[in-house]
Amino acid sequence: MMRRSLLVAILSNLVLMGCRNADKQDTSEALTQEKASVPVVYVSNYPLYYFASRIGGENIDLHFPSAGLADPSGWNPPADSVAAMQQADLILLNGATYEGWLMNVSLPDSLLVDTSLAYALQLLPSGEVFTHSHGEEGEHSHEGVASHTWMDLSLAAAQVRAIRGALIRIQPAMTDTFEVNYQELAAELQELHNAFKTTASSGTSNHLAFSHPVYQYFQQAYGLKGSSLHWEPDTPLDHDMLHEIGHLKNDHDIQFMVWEGAPLPESVQQLKDQGIKSIVVSPMGGMPESGDFLEGMQWNLEALRQAVGVQP
Amino acid sequence: MKHVLFLAWQYLKYHRVKTVFLLFAISLTFFIPMALNQLSQKGSEKLRARAVSTPLLLGNKGSATELCLGSLYFREPNIEPIPYSSLEDLRQQGLARAIPLQLEYRVKQQPIVGTTQDYFSFRKLSFEQGRPMAILGECVLGAKAAQALNAEVGSSVISTPAGAFDVAGSFPLKMKVVGILNPNQTPDDTAVFTDVKTTWVISGKAHGHQDIGVGTADSLLLSKSESGVVASPAVLSYTEITPENIGSFHFHGNPENYPITSVIVLPGDKKSELMLRGRYQQDQGLQMVVPEAIVDELVDTVVSVRDLLLLAAISIGLATLLITAMVFLLSIQLRKAEIATMKQIGAAPGAVRGILITEILLVIGIGFLLALMLVWTIDRLGIPLLENYL
Numbered sequence: 092m093m094r095r096s097l098l099v100a101i102l103s104n105l106v107l108m109g110c111r112n113a114d115k116q117d118t119s120e121a122l123t124q125e126k127a128s129v130p131v132v133y134v135s136n137y138p139l140y141y142f143a144s145r146i147g148g149e150n151i152d153l154h155f156p157s158a159g160l161a162d163p164s165g166w167n168p169p170a171d172s173v174a175a176m177q178q179a180d181l182i183l184l185n186g187a188t189y190e191g192w193l194m195n196v197s198l199p200d201s202l203l204v205d206t207s208l209a210y211a212l213q214l215l216p217s218g219e220v221f222t223h224s225h226g227e228e229g230e231h232s233h234e235g236v237a238s239h240t241w242m243d244l245s246l247a248a249a250q251v252r253a254i255r256g257a258l259i260r261i262q263p264a265m266t267d268t269f270e271v272n273y274q275e276l277a278a279e280l281q282e283l284h285n286a287f288k289t290t291a292s293s294g295t296s297n298h299l300a301f302s303h304p305v306y307q308y309f310q311q312a313y314g315l316k317g318s319s320l321h322w323e324p325d326t327p328l329d330h331d332m333l334h335e336i337g338h339l340k341n342d343h344d345i346q347f348m349v350w351e352g353a354p355l356p357e358s359v360q361q362l363k364d365q366g367i368k369s370i371v372v373s374p375m376g377g378m379p380e381s382g383d384f385l386e387g388m389q390w391n392l393e394a395l396r397q398a399v400g401v402q403p
Numbered sequence: 404m405k406h407v408l409f410l411a412w413q414y415l416k417y418h419r420v421k422t423v424f425l426l427f428a429i430s431l432t433f434f435i436p437m438a439l440n441q442l443s444q445k446g447s448e449k450l451r452a453r454a455v456s457t458p459l460l461l462g463n464k465g466s467a468t469e470l471c472l473g474s475l476y477f478r479e480p481n482i483e484p485i486p487y488s489s490l491e492d493l494r495q496q497g498l499a500r501a502i503p504l505q506l507e508y509r510v511k512q513q514p515i516v517g518t519t520q521d522y523f524s525f526r527k528l529s530f531e532q533g534r535p536m537a538i539l540g541e542c543v544l545g546a547k548a549a550q551a552l553n554a555e556v557g558s559s560v561i562s563t564p565a566g567a568f569d570v571a572g573s574f575p576l577k578m579k580v581v582g583i584l585n586p587n588q589t590p591d592d593t594a595v596f597t598d599v600k601t602t603w604v605i606s607g608k609a610h611g612h613q614d615i616g617v618g619t620a621d622s623l624l625l626s627k628s629e630s631g632v633v634a635s636p637a638v639l640s641y642t643e644i645t646p647e648n649i650g651s652f653h654f655h656g657n658p659e660n661y662p663i664t665s666v667i668v669l670p671g672d673k674k675s676e677l678m679l680r681g682r683y684q685q686d687q688g689l690q691m692v693v694p695e696a697i698v699d700e701l702v703d704t705v706v707s708v709r710d711l712l713l714l715a716a717i718s719i720g721l722a723t724l725l726i727t728a729m730v731f732l733l734s735i736q737l738r739k740a741e742i743a744t745m746k747q748i749g750a751a752p753g754a755v756r757g758i759l760i761t762e763i764l765l766v767i768g769i770g771f772l773l774a775l776m777l778v779w780t781i782d783r784l785g786i787p788l789l790e791n792y793l
Contacts, residue, residue, distance in 0.1 A: 167650050170581070173537035177520055194609070194658070195539045195649055197598035199520035201500060 130180035130261045135190050136163045136376050138241040139183045139206065141384035142251045146272045147258050150265050154179070161352070161377040164189050164238060168196055177202075180261050183254060187214050189238035204257040206250040207240050214240070215307045218319060239305045239374050243312035244284035244388070248277055283388055287313050290392060294399025298343035300336060300367070302350045305374045313395070318343065324352040328361050340365055347398040370394040407754060411761035421734075422766065428727060429770030432720035434777045436713050441778055443709040447702040453589060454698035456526075458676060459668035461485070461493060461501075461683065464690050471697045473506055474665040476590045477514040480506050484662035487599075489689060491659060493666060496682075498675035502667040505602040510560045510578075513548040516594045517602030517663070525669065526591055532556045533582030539604060539652060540644025542578040542597040546586035551593070554580050559643075560595060562605050576605045577643040603661050604644070604652065611644065611652035731763055 131152045134140045140155040147153060156172045157163035168176075173196045176182055182198060184190050186207035207214070217235035241247040255273040259266050291313035299317035301310075302324065310317060318339055322332060339345050348354075348362050349372045359369045372391045373379070379387050396402070415422045453475045462470040463483045473480030484507070493501045502525060505517030516522070520535055523543075533556040536543055544554055552560050562576045578597060586592050603609050644652060654661075668691065670676035683691035735742075745755050 167646075168538070169646065170537040170541065174534050177535060177537065194600060194654055195652060197520060197536045197538065197541070197600070199524075200494075201521055 130258075131178065132258070132261075133176050133179045133182045135166075135182075135184050137378050138247060138375060138384055139185060139250070139254070140378070142247075142254050142276065143183060143258070145276045146251070146255055146269050148268070148272060150262060150268060151258065155378065158378045162374075163377055164191060166190075166192050168192050173198065181257055183257065185238065185240065185250070186211075187238040187240050188236045189240075204253065206253040206257075207246070209249045209253060210240075210246055213246070215311060217307065218304050237304070237307035239376065240308050242306060242309035242374060244280050244287065245312060246308060248280045248284070251276055251280065279385060283385065283392065284312075286392055287395065290396050290401050291315060291399060294396070294401040297346045297398060297400075299398060300339055300345045300348045302348065302354075305351065305376075306349065306372070309372070315395075317349070318345075322350075324350050324354040324358075327355060328358050333361060333365070336362065336367065337365060340367065349394075349398070368397075370397055407757040407761055410758050411765055414758070414762055415765060425727060425730065425766050426770045426773060428723050429767055430773035430777065432723045433771050433774035436716040436720065437774060437778045438781050439709060439712050439716060441782055443705055445782070447705060450698050450702060450705075451695070454694040457667060457694045458670055459499070459679065459691055460665050460694055461489065461668050461689060461691050462665035464686075464688055467690060467692045467697050468701065470665055470690070470692060471694045474504055474667065475694060475698075477506055477516060477594055479514075480664045482664070484664055485666075485689060486659060487661045487663055488659035490663065490666050493668065493679075496679070498679055499668045499670040502669070503599045503663045504665050504667065505599050505662065506664040507662070508602060508605050509563045510548075510552060510595045511563060513545075513551060513593055513595050515542075515562060515602060515605070516596050517599040518596060519599060522596070522667075525667065526587075526589075528587060528591055529585045531583050531585045533580070536581055536596065536598050536601070538644070539598065539601055539609075539649060540576065540578055541581045542595050542601070543582040543584060544580055545584050545592040545594045545596070547592040548595050549580075549583045552595075554583075556580055556583060575642060576601070599663060600654075601644075603654070603658075606662070608656065608658075608661050609652055609654040611648050731759075735759060 129150065129152045131154065132143055132147065133154045133156065134143055135157065137155070137158075140153065140158070143151065144153055154175075156168065156176070157166035160166055176196075176198060179202055181204060182202045184193070184203055184205050186205035215237040217237040241250060251273065255269055258269050262269075296314070296316060299315060301317050301319045302322040304319035304321070306315075306317070306319070309315065320332075320335065322328075328336075336345070336348070345367055348367050348369050350369055351371070351374055353371055354369050362369055372394050373387055375384055375387045375391075382390070454471065457475060460470055460474050462474070463485050465482045469478075469481045472478045473482065484505075487503065490501050490503050493499065500521065502521045503518055504522075506514060508515040508517075522528075523535060530543075531546065533543070542560065544552065544560070549555065554560050558580050559577050560580060562578065564575050578595075578601065584591065584596075600609065668679065670679060680691055680693070683689055742755055745758075746752070
């Protein structure tokens with residue numbers, strides 16, 4: 092009798108274990124299927140990464156292969172990364188010549204979405220002219236196109252619309268979720284855009300010096316006058332640079348130098364000695380060390396308030 | 404009946420040389436028209452299959468046949484290229500997917516097909532080894548191209564300059580093989596696939612060279628001023644694209660004006676197809692053709708030629724059969740003594756006639772079977788040979 096009870100107990104346990112294993116297998120299969128059904132999306136810069144993550148959330152498998160670079164426009168994609176991108180469901184591009192590497196890679200056109208296509212006619216010149224000649228063709232010039240479009244938050248909103256459309260196209264079942272997320276993000280961008288406009292219009296119209304020509308859309312959107320230099324924040328200022336800024340100071344009464352990133356303390360001091368304060372307005376192209384896109388732009392807004400003399 | 408068959412067979416065996424000649428003549432009489440029919444039918448099917456799977460082609464105004472033969476079978480295109488902007492314009496209409504083809508260059512005898520990733524999925528091409536091209540300077544080989552060029556994944560192939568008198572016309576570019584396709588018995592097997600942008604590097608529209616602005620030896624510069632430098636021809640362009648020098652590759656001029664041979668157009672639906680065909684009908688510089696219609700015309704020509712050949716073959720066959728009949732009649736005349744002997748030893752007249760008729764039927768039957776075997780062999784071996792010419 093005792094032996095029979097033991098046998099029944101062992102058999103029952105085996106059956107229960109089998110059921111549990113089957114449940115576990117079912118669950119893992121379901122998870123695998125769910126993961127497989129999540130579309131893979133690649134982006135080329137941080138603003139697109141942020142926008143896509145806000146709209147797509149957990150419903151997309153988002154990749155930002157050049158996340159390690161401060162300026163992803165200078166990315167030189169290795170073949171392995173491109174091969175992985177070829178398997179994606181969607182590749183979101185900033186457009187406006189931002190992805191200089193695009194001409195060096197082979198990606199299916201059907202996957203590429205240029206998020207700045209909607210405002211292609213509003214693109215601004217970069218201010219850089221490339222003159223060259225080859226053989227008997229004679230000398231000719233090309234003017235570059237400014238590519239940091241999202242610094243005008245109204246254009247960023249247009250990019251967000253393009254991202255929403257692209258995500259709905261590849262995952263129509265999630266249209267409602269994407270739409271809700273889009274509306275929320277668009278409202279936040281609009282609010283910030285209005286804050287930038289109000290700040291810029293209510294302050295003094297100082298002529299600014301920009302450390303790099305990446306603020307074309309920022310300047311145009313918010314009516315900021317300024318001159319662009321080619322200075323790196325982590326490069327010490329030399330005699331020529333100080334001479335250059337001295338000329339600008341004399342010509343335009345420069346009060347503020349707008350840096351892309353935190354400048355060296357000695358550079359800040361050297362400029363301060365000339366009566367020029369340093370502020371940082373990050374172009375937000377690369378993955379920030381802390382915060383997110385909207386927080387970064389909020390810090391940019393604070394810097395702008397300082398530059399135009401508006402109290403928060 | 405068994406005895407009749409035995410005697411007939413023994414006669415044919417005894418006169419084996421005559422029998423072999425007769426069999427050969429009769430089998431050829433059947434074989435030639437049947438083989439002609441089979442080859443032209445199979446060839447037409449192959450031609451049509453490739454055309455039917457290609458909805459529309461966009462190319463320069465000119466010979467629609469050249470456009471189709473070039474774009475479908477990678478024959479050297481005898482049509483002017485079109486600008487890449489034609490493809491962009493087509494895409495912007497939102498009615499069709501577009502796949503570019505640039506077919507100007509070769510690696511030895513193998514055509515270089517400059518295209519995009521979409522071509523592989525469109526033609527349902529699968530990879531035996533490796534992966535699709537990912538960056539500038541990489542290529543994928545069709546199965547036969549890999550054999551012909553003796554190349555494998557990881558090795559390199561070099562594009563052939565356009566001509567001995569066109570040394571500046573195209574750069575010999577060393578391309579890295581990153582994938583080999585499974586054979587699919589189409590012209591894709593013979594091709595070297597690369598990104599269309601790589602063909603522009605071959606053409607010289609894009610190139611890379613050492614930075615001539617900084618630290619360049621004076622011997623490589625013709626002049627140097629504050630506004631720029633003029634490089635001497637001694638500054639060589641890179642002939643191989645590597646991870647180290649890919650950053651130096653740059654495109655001159657507007658890529659929208661860069662040449663492509665044609666565009667494979669994949670309309671979303673029938674309505675889109677009709678709209679596109681209507682729009683391009685009025686175009687001055689471009690034509691949009693339905694490859695199926697063009698190839699049907701070609702096939703019709705092939706069929707009419709085949710009909711003429713068939714007529715000739717049947718006429719020759721009839722003549723051969725008449726000669727064979729005469730051979731049999733003469734043979735009966737020569738066998739008068741033999742027939743008389745058979746009758747003397749008691750063979751009925753019907754049995755003698757039966758032996759003679761059985762001999763004729765055996766020769767014709769075996770000849771026909773031989774012809775069928777030859778047609779089967781040509782079907783297995785001759786069609787692949789034919790494909791090499793298509």
